[in-house]
Amino acid sequence: MLDIKHILQQITALSEVPDPSVLKRLIDELRVSDKNPALANKNIQTLIDILQQHPEYGDGLSSFVLKLIIQYRQIALYTDTGIMSDEGFFSSLRRLIGHRFLPLLPQDDSVVELVGYLFDKRQDEHWLASIDKDKWDTLVELLKVEEEHLDLVATAKNNILNAIVILSYRVSGIGLHPDLMEAYPQILNYSASFVAQNQEAVLFVNQYRQAHELDNLTDITPEQAVSSAPLLVMLEQCEDIVATVRKRIYKTGISIRLTNMMLRLDQSLQRIRILTKLVSVDGLKRDRAIIELIQTLVITANRRYSIGYLIDNSTKLLSRKVTENASRVGEHYISTDRAGYRKMFRKASIGGFVIAFMATTKILAYQLAIAPMGRAFVNSMIYGLGFVFIHIIRGTVATKQPAMTAAAIASTISDGSGKKSHQLTKLSELVVDILRTQFIAIMGNIMMAIPVALLVSYMWLHFSGVPMINTDKAGHLLHELNPFTSLALPHAAIAGVYLFLSGLIAGYYDNLAVYNQIGARIHRHRLLKSLLPHAWLQRLGVFIEANLGAIMGNFIFGVFLGSTATVGFLFGLPIDIRHIAFASANLAHGLFNLSSSQMSWPLILVSILGVALIGMVNLMVSFSLALFVALRSKEVRFFEWSRLLKLILSHVVSHPSDFIWPRDKPMKYARIDSQGRMIFEDNSAQKTGKPLPRDYVIRRLSDVKILPKSKQTGTAETDIYYANQPPGDDISVGQAAHITLSTPSPKKVVDLDDGLIDEELNSVPYTDDIQYDKNTKTLETNNDGQNSSLSSNISPDTKAAGDAKTPLPKPKKPPKLPN
Known part of the structure; x- marks a missing residue:
């Protein structure tokens, strides 16, 4: 405690000529080396x-920090730090790899370099994150700036x-970008929002500067x-439009560039909100914004040269791309009721x-005398074409995890599916349904593969008079199962990794088929038009676009399996690889063709155990x-895995049969139906009267049942319930369709719908809903005057947007940081 007090005395004495090394001493004193939140x-x-x-x-520390920061270039801190760069992955990777051999020159006038000097330990972001929220609030509240230092605040x-x-200008540019308009043409009806937010931002900035007299390098508190x-x-409004585009972009597919663009748009909108809070007169909002910005800055400073962080961010974009565009048709591996289970x-x-x-x-192909690469090709074709x-x-095929599974999981934990605790509850129930579906898929595979393989071996012996394989080969097949x-x-x-990769590949090609309009382009193919009748060509285009992901995922999965051994x-x-379906067939062939002298019960039991x-x-x-x-695509933090595992284990203990046999009352989720198909809301497609694809599910997401208000009094309910729940039934812990929390009832029920429906999106042009008054530069509305009331306090005599010129004082050259 004495060391901290002594350092604070030095900081207060040096507040007029701040030295970064003194502030670093204070941070070093506060830092904890381990992950002990108590310390x-x-x-x-x-x-x-x-x-x-x-x-x-407190005044000395705040003025010290302000004077130190003002010497550095700050605008890039607010506009770039923590926001996704538009630089390509490979160019960024080349830059960071080059930094390992020949270090990049530091930007001496950047606040990020200052923060990197102050917080130079890898554990700093974990250390800061472990500090309680109330202590952050108290600390920031104590760092008040006295009136004689208001010029620092004004700067x-x-x-x-x-x-x-x-x-704001960047948001306008991204919101009106041609790629975004091509992906979702209806956004043209809403372009006024991206323009209007920029006008409002400029107007707010100019009014704030005038009211607080920031041009005079002071910061007065205005009467109003x-x-x-x-x-x-x-x-x-802009965030609603982005959310709608994100939810409905499955119609046109999405590219990495577009995913990156929408992520930057989200982050930029959120950053404008934070910066608005930073200049707010509301002390609590301002303090919370300061804390959030500090944590973002420390994380960025620590990871700015990290190749792992670049790869982590880029793969997160890839996982977003795969899970953003769920396959409309294809292989569905989630069943929630008995009909889906039997199917x-x-x-x-x-x-x-x-x-x-x-x-x-x-097995027979191994008798061919061919080179290793030829064997890999033959095996790959057997697997790939067979799948x-x-x-x-x-x-x-049992255990196959297509993009559909990841998409259903991602939709269950989407931003609009309730609170995090509710999302984890739904996710644990979804995991139960997925594991049960995989169990019955495995049973279907092996219960057919084993008897058919035995029959093949028997028929081979019966008609040829010799075994299909000799006893040595049979023993080798069984040894591979031990x-x-x-x-x-x-x-x-x-093989499990390949199963996972095949799901990503299927999602990628499903997205590619929609994004590149493969079906429509096949219809216009000159050679195919000359060879096939028009009806056949139409069916071919629809089939390829609907099944390209599943076909490529299965084929490439087969290539993986067939070439690994080579x-x-x-x-x-x-x-090498081992897959349960092929292992069960090999078990049948091995046991049938093994000699009686080699056969024993321990060998049989060990082989069956190996298959399992x-x-x-x-x-x-x-x-x-x-x-x-x-989970990563939705940025679920890692510590929640333990909570998810506890929920699943508690379900295993209370109702183990749910992992084997379907429940009497199936669960309903926000984005999947009983057959595991994704649910999309598309009222405009129903209006056109055109026939929809056979497996295309159209349903309002609000069909998910919410308990009546009479049952919500005094409790907060999750948004997951059993269908056709009889009134008054008591549900045990493992089968609970919802979880009752001992907290006050929320004022509004979580809505699982899109938020913006197609009638609102496609009927009236957006400019008829939101307009600008040319005289006052304020926001008007034709609906119910809600927005006009918000802008009623804006005087018509205020400066027009863009009229104010604020000459900022040229900052002094910042002190050079130690190397």
Whole structure:
């Protein structure tokens, strides 16, 4: 405590000539080396106690920090820090790799470099995040600036206001970008919002400067505060439009560039909100904005040269791209009721029937005397074409995790699906349904593959008189299934990774088919038009666009499986694959063709155990990776995994049968139906009268049931319920359709709908709803006067947008930081 007090005395004495090294000493004293939140909070509490005992230290520290920061270039801090760059991934990667060999020159006048010098430890962001929110609030409240230092505040506010204008222009540019208009042409009807927010931003900035007399480098408190409500209204309009585009862009697909653009648009809108709070007269909002900006700045300073952070951000964009555009048609691997459960078993049985012949063909292909690359090609074609054939005949392969699963998971934890605790509850129930569906898919595969493989071996022996494979080959097949003496389980994990990758590939090609309008382009293909009748060409285009993702995902998955062993052989690596469906067929062939002297019950039981463990590893690896990508695409923080695991384990203990047999009362989710298909709201498609694709589901998301108000009194309910729940039924803990919390009832029920419906989007042009008065530059509305009331306090005598010129004082050259 004495060290902190001594440092604060030095800071107060040097407030006129701030030295960064003194501030760094204070931060080093407060820093905790481990992730002990108690120690971090204890140190901050010590600082708070000293500032409360000596208020002059708070003024000295605040003026010290302000004078130090003002010497640096600040606008880039507000406009760029923590916001996605429009620089490409590979150019950024080249720059950071080059930094490893020849360090980049630091930007000595950048606040980010100053923060990087002050917070130079990797654990700093975790240390700051572990500090309690109330302690942050108390600390910022104590750092008040006295009147003699208001010129510092005015200079800082001028930079913040300039940043608001810059970000506002960027939002207008992105919102009216040709790529966004091409992806969602209806946005042209809403272009007024992006223009209006810029006009409101400029108007707010000029009025604020005039009212607070910032041009005179002072910061007076005006009698009537400048209202930011009109600007916030327009920001909310822009956010609603972005949310609508994001939810409905599945019609046209989405590219990495467009995903990046929409993310920058979201971040820029949020940053304008934060900066508006920074200049707010509301002390609580201002203090919270300061805390959020500090944490963002520390994270950015620590990660600005990190290759891992670049890859992390870019893969997050890729996962967003895959989960943003869910497949409308294709393989669906989630069933929530008995009808879907039986359907999945039938589809898996079809897949198991074909897989038995695929496994047989692969065994026979090993008798061919061909080069390793030729063997890889043959195996890849057996797997790839076989999987595609299974899809075409409407079968399914067990443990396969397509993009549909990730999309359903992502929609369950989407921003509009309730509070985080409710989302995790729904997600845990969805995991139960997914695991049960995978279980019945596995059973359908092996219950058909084993008897068909036995029948093939028997028929081969019956008609040819010799076994299909010799006893050595049969023993080798069984040895490959032994989980104790072979690498069966690591090889099963490799297959699980391939299963996951095939799902991403399917999502990518589904998106590609829609984004590039593959079906319409096939209709216009000159050669195909000359070869095929018009009706056939139409059906071909519809089929390719609807199934391109599933076809490519299955084929490339087969190539992965067929070439892995050859790649391992060429590079001397002990890698191969094990998949439960093929393992079960190999089990049948091995046991049938094994000699009686080699047959024993321990061998049979160990082989069956190996098949079961291979299936478990396949399922857990592929599903865990799909779940990770889906959660990561929605930025669910890592510590919530433990909460999710506890919910799933509690369900295992209370109702283990739910993982094997469908529930009597199936769950309903925001974005999937009982067959696992995604639900989209598209009223305009219903109006046109055109026939929709067979598996295309149109349903209002608000169909998800919400309890009556009479049952919500005094409790907060999640937004997940059993369908056809009888009144008055008591539901046990494991089967609870909703969770009752001991908190007051919320004022509004979470709405699972889009928010903007098609009638509102397509009927009236946006300029008829929101207009600008040319004289007052204020916001008007033709609906109910709601927005006009927000702008009623704006005087008609205010400066027109763009009239004010605010010459900012040229900052002094900042002190050079130590290397």
